Amino acid sequence: MKIAAHTLGCKLNYAETSDLLRRLADEGNTIVDWAECSRGAEKADLYLINTCTVTAVAEKKCRNAIRQAHHQNPDAQIVVMGCFAQVAAKEIENIPGVTLVLGNDKKALLPDLIRNNFNPNTFRFPLSTFHLQYSGEDRTRxxxxxxxxxxxxxxxxxxPYARGRSRSATVEETLCAARRIAASGAKEVILTGVNTGTFGQHQGESFLDLLENLDNLEGILRYRISSIEPNLLTDEIIDFVAHSRAFLPHFHIPLQAGSDHVLQLMHRRYDTALYAAKLQKIKSVMPDACIAADVMAGFNGETEEEFRKVLSFISSLPISYLHVFTYSDRPGTAALKLGEKIPVAVRREHTARLLELSEQKHKAFIDSQIGKTKPVLWESTPHSETQSLSLSATQPLMFGWTDNYIRLSRPYSPTLVNTVEEVEIRPENIVRE
Ligand code: SF4
Structure with a gap:
């Protein structure tokens, strides 16, 4: 079969889709590019859509992707899986063209289900199952x-309703999978999860145990921690990253709200003081660290007065850039019963102001690094377009990330692919995306 896949949402979904596609390719299927199908250059027999339910916008994108696939090939099978599929199976089943809806409990079984003629009743997997998975289409990361x-x-x-309770494999099992990644030739590994800091908590192990073991693994040059809750980012973890062989000075720490009143309404497990202390600790031991923060705009209680506190708090912190989300009601969540709703127009306005602040902070962070020399892992794909002002439009470029997550370019050199080079950050080699 020709299979095209489209992934919405987080890095976890990308890792899962990529892992599934690798298994499906190993079984003799041909993976075709979703974008090629979209522009009519390819046609798939099976369209696979891995969905997200974090916001109403993510769900809308999922419905659009289903319609798009059905329009491209009305005879194709369409399998919809992931978080939105888990919480809205009935709605998705009724969308024309959908063959099968697989929640998070069953999606790892897709290769088996294809062999069994898409009969979901062949298998039952509870949401407590855990599969170690990794993406494989990029040789570098x-x-x-x-x-x-x-x-x-x-x-x-x-x-928590879409993906179930926290779970993970043991440190030893995770190391086995990491050895397979090292053998595949990838040099940088991004550790992903829904709540990564809770790794191992149900089996008497800890996230720090995992980090220490991974750091000793040969073959992998660099690790990033994709996201960690502030209350789980202990000073021990920060000190470990600062002195480790391979963990990079790049943190993604969800903030969600910069007002203690809103954080309480959200039932987050920290306050602004704890969040600020974590960032100060990071910067005290890794002054050039990149720190990203998720922020939600327009949650209940975010009045103009509270929002001013949010802007002032974020402005005061050494945050490098923001991931901004606009709050939308999610069915089944406790927020639906909370008061202090914020009108949708105000939520959008708060989003726009946070995006503006993010741009300013990102520019300031990148500018602060100019003149410094940092290790860059160069990627494999040559790019013909010129994104760096001083380089010739005809000269192919290659791209890579510094340890502290600044995107740089240089003239393409095949011998540098998948290697780390010390590079001075200059205005002309920065890729401002
Ligand atoms: S920590 Fe909170 S926001 Fe993050 S996945 Fe869990 S419930 Fe959702």
Whole structure:
């Protein structure tokens, strides 16, 4: 079969889709590019859509992707899986063209289900199952799923319902999978999960145990931690990263709200003081560290006065850039019963102001690094387009990330692919995306 896949949402979904596609290709299927199908250059027999339920926008994109696939090939099978499929199976089943809806409990079984004529009743897998998975289409960097699910039940979030409770493999099992990644030749591994800091908590192990073991593994040059809750980012983890062989000074720490009142309404497990202390600790031992923060705009209680606190708090912190989300009601979450709703127009306005602040902070962070020399892992794909002002439009470029997550370019050189080079950050080699 020709299979095209489309992934919405987080890095975890990307790792899962990529892992599935690798298994399906190993079984003799041909993987075709979703974008090629979209522009009519290819046609798939099976369209696979891995969905997200974090926001109403993500769900809308899922419905559009289904319609698009059905329009491209009305005879094709369409399998919809993932978080939105888990929480809205009935709705998705009724969309024309959909063959099968697989929640997070069953999606790892897709290759088996294809062999069994798409009969979902052949198998049952509870949401407590965990599969170690990793992406494989990029030779240089791999997204490695080390944890799934969440026990936190923040009031706005549907993920614990869509992905179940927190779970992971043991340190030893995770190391076995990491050895396979190392053997595949990937040099950078991004550890992903829903709530990565809870790794190992149900089997008497800890996230730090995992980090220490991974750091000793040969073959992998660099690790990034994709996201970690501030209350789980201990000073021990920060000190470990600062002195480790391979963990990079790049943190993604969800903030969600910069006002203690809103954080309480969200049932987050920290306050602004704790968040600020974590960032100060990071910068005290890794002054050039890149720190990204998720922020939600327009959650209940975010009045103009509270929002001013948010802007002022974020402005005061050494945050490098923001991932901004606009709050939308998620069915089944506790936030639906909370008061202090914010009108949708105000939520959008807060989003726009946060995006503006993010741009300013990102520019300031990148500018602060100019003149410094940092290790860059060069990627494999040559790019013909010129994104660096001083380089010739006809000269192919290659791209890579510094340890502290600044995108740089240089003239393409095949011998540098998948290697780390010390590079001075200059205005002309920065790729501002
Ligand atoms: S920590 Fe909160 S926001 Fe993150 S997945 Fe768990 S419930 Fe959702």
């Amino acid at each position: 791999t997204f490695f799923k080390i944890q799934d699910g969440c026990d936190y039940f923040c009031t706005y979030c549907a993920i």
